[in-house]
Amino acid sequence: MEVRTTALMRARHMLESQGRFPGGALPGDISDSWLRSLSHGLDPLARHEAMTLTDTEFRLSQDRHADLIRFARPELELLFDQIAGSNFMIALGSPEGVVLETLVDTQFADSDAGKAVVPASVWTEELRGTNALGLCISTRRPAQVYGGEHFLRAHSDVSCISAPIFDGRGGLAGVLDASSRSTVRQQHTAALVQMSASNIENCLIRSAHDRRIVLQFHPRPEYLGTLSVGMLVLEDDGAVHAVNRKGEMFLAGIRNLIGTGFNAIFEQRFEDVALRLAQGETLRVRDRMGSAVSMRCVANRASFALAVRLFSAANLPQARPTPSHPPETRNLFRDVVIEDEELIRRLRPLPKVATTGTPIFIMGETGTGKEITARLAHAASGRSGPFVAVDARTLGAEAEAALLGRPNGAKGLLEQAASGTLCIDEVSWLPHPAQATLLQVLDHGSFRHPADGREIRCPLFFISTSVSSLTEAVASGRLLPALRFRIEGFSIQLPPLRDRSDMDALARRFVRAQDDRADIDADALYLLGRHDWPGNLHELRSVIAQAVLRASGLCLTVEDFGGLVPVAAEPLAHAAACPQCAGVPWKESQCRSIRDTVRQSGGIAQAARTLGISRTTIYKHLLAQA
Missing domain, CATH: 3.30.450.40 (GAF domain)
Structure with missing residues (x-):
């Protein structure tokens, strides 16, 4: 150096x-x-x-x-x-x-x-x-x-x-x-930046191609839907329109992917697998270089249209999806780990509600998945227009112009979302004149552009999200009562992470999203399960990303989460020693001493330094609490 x-x-x-x-x-x-x-x-x-x-x-x-x-x-x-x-x-x-x-x-x-x-x-x-x-x-x-x-x-x-963030077509x-x-070289930060850039890239590709078939593929089926998944976007004739960087890596032996037909890349013909992919199946296919990958179709407008067309052609009306049926509901949510039965119950009516166009209100703490739930509702609605999301808190005094468009003729959010879905987070933060405008548009499906006065039709599916109830917003005077009753057609409350039963499945999904070879052991999962997670899914994902980067092996252990997850104070308040030390006087004394030191020092790392023992030893005494 x-x-x-x-x-x-x-x-x-x-x-x-x-x-x-x-x-x-x-x-x-x-x-x-x-x-x-x-x-x-x-x-x-x-x-x-x-x-x-x-x-x-x-x-x-x-x-x-x-x-x-x-x-x-x-x-x-x-x-x-x-x-x-x-x-x-x-x-x-x-x-x-x-x-x-x-x-x-x-x-x-x-x-x-x-x-x-x-x-x-x-x-x-x-x-x-x-x-x-x-x-x-x-x-x-x-x-x-x-x-x-x-x-x-x-x-x-x-x-x-x-x-860099790429567009899937070779463009930046x-x-x-x-x-x-700091002038110290920061490879940890560099890895985080590249992972975030890849995630943005995948989101952009999916969003930009709602009217094209989007395929996800990976050599290992359990990693479909993670950050490491390959993505192919197909034209109507089966030619590749776009591909993400992971997809290029998996198909590195095939040159000039853009414009190349599916049938020239894989051994199976697209016509032979399209129906099963459109139905939501995950298939095992082999590319022309001999490598096998698991593949599935992203649920979007194009995949729904393909399914309807193929069902009709095959004269199989019984195969038409029935969104209210539990297996199809699970299929709709396949891109999200949802094994919590209570959450499944709350979300089960979502596809049926979305197809009717009834406004949806989604409430939940920050990081509970409100926007992704809104995107799933948009996908289930089958609408031809785009999904347009905005945080009302970012609009300020310009809110009405942002909704209707600017005098220079620029399209506003309402026009952008025409025939699609408009999702507004914290709608009560809109100034009252903007709320009145939104109410009128939702009632009449049109508005007059401020630039030239022409009437613009904008039939749209409306979704709102918030960390607090609309009742609270009305009581505080932030939300117009008339708007509240217009947008609260169907309400869903997403549970915080601490109340979900699928914590382990979510943790494993996030681990594999960071590194498709990685896993997490039972003790580490137990440690994560004892944290309150005030930041919910965002916090869990952040903690796991850092643990994966600092881990020395491919299986995350308690040691890899040192300093990232606070140990709950409740076990330390008990006078009794942990079960593995109970009944042996000298072990009980040592165990209580370790617990008291952790409580007094305010952290495991400091306690380890004070006692002169490893953090792993301390974790064993903390995690063994019955």
Whole structure:
């Protein structure tokens, strides 16, 4: 590390004094980027200048990349929680290098770097020289730029890590970036950034192709639906329209996938397997290179249409799906681990309600799966339009314009969701005039555009979600009573994670989503089951992601969760020793001592240091409580 640092210092000195540098002094990607920066005529000693879009330009950029922003926002929040340090920020960039959104901690926000990396700022190599976001755009590969590796000395007090987000057609859809004031190389953070970028990519591909057949495939069937799944999007003639990066990896022996027919990739003809895939079956197929994969069809508009067409052609009316029947309900929810019988009971009417177009209200704590439940309802509705989701808290005073459209003619949320589904989170946060507008549209199915007064028809399926009841919102004066009765057609309350019986299944799903080879042992599952999980599924996913990255083996143990999951205080309050120590006086004394030390020190790591024993030993005494 010292040799590398010295080489970098020498390279910087030559760059700043002579306009050149020794070729072997830097990593190849950094060296190439410095050369490009020189070719752009940049001065490494130039002072930092504000390089941002105008308000109008930035608004157009946000509109152009609205889907990217929508799917990236929860990943930004999760990544921010996962890094969980200080003096850092998370940023989402467009393919043009424009920062679209940021999440930043207070310490970083007050720094020069925090004031430079802001929404609407531009970070291409042409303007800023070597930086991770710009380098990622230039190379279309993950990039890491630390301290003095930045071309401009003005940026040498920050380190940044970026990962590309692709659109499935070979194009760049965006860039995810994590920046900090630390110059220590952060491979843990780099892995988290790349995983989040892959998740955004998969969401984008699924959302953009609701009218095309989307296939998920993986060599191992238990990993379908996880982050590691391959995805193929098919045209009507069976040719590949799009493929995600995992899909390209699984089919690496087949060149030029885009435009290649399904029948040229796999040994089975699509016509022979389409009906079973459309019915929701998981099939084992073999590609032309001889590798077998498990495959299933994503439930979307195209798959429902294909099923109806094939059922009719085969003259099998008895095969028509009956959403109210329990097996079909389970099939609808196959992309979510749901083994909790009470939750299944609550969700069972959802397909039937969705097909009638009755407004749905979904209530649950943050992280309980409200949006994914809304997406399942949209898929079950069979509507031809898109699923459009928005958090009312982000709209502010611009809410009415966001709903109806802007005077410049830009489409509003209502028009975007025409013939589809509009999902509004925390609808009571809309200003009352916007609520009145929404009520009128839901009643009449149309509105007049503010730009030219023309009437726009927008029949839509409406879903609202919230952490609190609509009764509370009306009582506090936030929600108009008339709107409450219009949107509360069918209500579902999602249970918090601590009340679900399928905790183990969810944990295993999240583990395999991070690494399809990984698993988790029984003791670790018991530890997770004792935590309250105030952040619900978001928190569980974050904790498991960090545990997988720090684990030394492929099976997660209690030790891998040290410091990530607090041990419940209740077992420590009992005077009795744990069952494995009970009845042996010296063991009981030792056990009580360990429990008291954990309680007094406030954590297992500190208790281990105080007692001079391993954390694993402490966990054994805590987990053995009956």
